[in-house]
Amino acid sequence: MTDSLALAEFAYGLPKAELHLHLEGTLEPELKFELAARNGIELAEKTFEEVKATYNFTDLTSFLAVYYPAMQVLQTADDFHDLAWAYLLRAKEQGVVHAEMFFDPQAHTSRGVPFENVITGYHRAAVRAGDELGISAELILCFLRDFSAEDAAATLESALPYKDWIIGVGLDSDERDNPPSKFSEVFARARAEGFRLTMHCDIDQVGSIDNIRAVLTDIRVERIDHGTNIVEDPELVAIAKERGLGFTCCPVSNSFVTEQMKADEIVSLLRAGLRVMINSDDPAYFGAYVGDNYVALAEQAGLSETDLVQFAINSFEASWLTPEQKAAFVERVGEYAGSRGVALPV
Numbered sequence: 001m002t003d004s005l006a007l008a009e010f011a012y013g014l015p016k017a018e019l020h021l022h023l024e025g026t027l028e029p030e031l032k033f034e035l036a037a038r039n040g041i042e043l044a045e046k047t048f049e050e051v052k053a054t055y056n057f058t059d060l061t062s063f064l065a066v067y068y069p070a071m072q073v074l075q076t077a078d079d080f081h082d083l084a085w086a087y088l089l090r091a092k093e094q095g096v097v098h099a100e101m102f103f104d105p106q107a108h109t110s111r112g113v114p115f116e117n118v119i120t121g122y123h124r125a126a127v128r129a130g131d132e133l134g135i136s137a138e139l140i141l142c143f144l145r146d147f148s149a150e151d152a153a154a155t156l157e158s159a160l161p162y163k164d165w166i167i168g169v170g171l172d173s174d175e176r177d178n179p180p181s182k183f184s185e186v187f188a189r190a191r192a193e194g195f196r197l198t199m200h201c202d203i204d205q206v207g208s209i210d211n212i213r214a215v216l217t218d219i220r221v222e223r224i225d226h227g228t229n230i231v232e233d234p235e236l237v238a239i240a241k242e243r244g245l246g247f248t249c250c251p252v253s254n255s256f257v258t259e260q261m262k263a264d265e266i267v268s269l270l271r272a273g274l275r276v277m278i279n280s281d282d283p284a285y286f287g288a289y290v291g292d293n294y295v296a297l298a299e300q301a302g303l304s305e306t307d308l309v310q311f312a313i314n315s316f317e318a319s320w321l322t323p324e325q326k327a328a329f330v331e332r333v334g335e336y337a338g339s340r341g342v343a344l345p346v
């Protein structure tokens with residue numbers, strides 16, 4: 001076995017949490033065709049190759065222009081269940097033992113699908129993952145930042161009856177001209193209702209650093225999704241380190257919406273002792289699930305097995321599990337590394 005094969009095998013088996021995963025971004029073409037047939041929807045693309053040919057993204061905006069229209073096939077609670085369940089089966093193969101999964105209710109309610117269909121379908125899959133796969137799975141409701149603050153507030157209200165099924169709220173979609181301050185009120189309300197808070201600060205946006213500063217100092221989230229532009233500002237890096245803020249990095253996604261994985265930035269934050277970890281973002285579109293992302297970054301940046309262990313430990317430390325659950329998962333990572341003769345990070 002070559003060293004890179006050994007590293008890949010180690011990476012896939014490593015117990016890990018996935019904290020940055022859009023359920024709607026796990027819609028593989030095969031399931032898209034199946035759901036379209038089930039719901040009597042005529043798709044413009046008739047073959048797998050035709051669907052894949054539309055995946056020519058150069059930035060976040062061009063990705064989102066493909067991502068949203070594909071969701072039309074999702075209609076019933078069963079559809080949402082089947083989408084999440086297909087992801088969880090793949091996550092299991094990639095070593096995921098805990099997942100905190102984003103969903104975009106406004107992408108569905110805005111086309112007439114009831115919130116109830118979305119949440120009951122996703123929740124059913126999350127419960128089933130615990131029972132049948134040994135994966136603890138949680139849901140994070142993301143507001144679409146290119147919709148109004150009022151729409152976000154109304155979405156939060158419709159989520160309140162399902163509060164026990166949703167661990168936190170996030171913010172995604174197009175960051176351009178949609179800064180965090182637009183949502184400070186709705187995030188304050190979500191915090192008061194007991195939701196945990198995270199927010200996307202996408203890569204190389206106009207005003208990236210200002211947005212990261214606002215998220216850290218005004219909104220005061222517990223994690224930042226992407227956020228690696230923080231390397232440009234040592235003062236913000238120091239604040240994030242002191243607070244143990246999690247950074248949910250997605251290297252393969254970065255290579256689609258910018259010209260590179262941002263490996264140097266991710267590794268520099270790792271070496272600086274920040275709580276960075278690796279995730280997949282929209283794996284059906286970027287062709288890489290979370291274990292694939294560990295391998296891709298390790299190969300690109302020449303990382304060791306011990307570095308991957310640090311990412312896995314960070315994934316649990318930055319999760320919204322209880323301290324006891326975190327400690328148990330971190331111990332499991334240590335046992336896995338020890339059983340394969342891999343040194344633990346110091």
Ligand code: ADE
Nearest residue numbers: 022172173200202281282
């Ligand atoms: N929605 C799905 N993936 C996203 C990403 N990477 N950034 C912003 N919004 C998204």
Ligand code: ZN
Nearest residue numbers: 022172225281
């Ligand atoms: Zn994302």
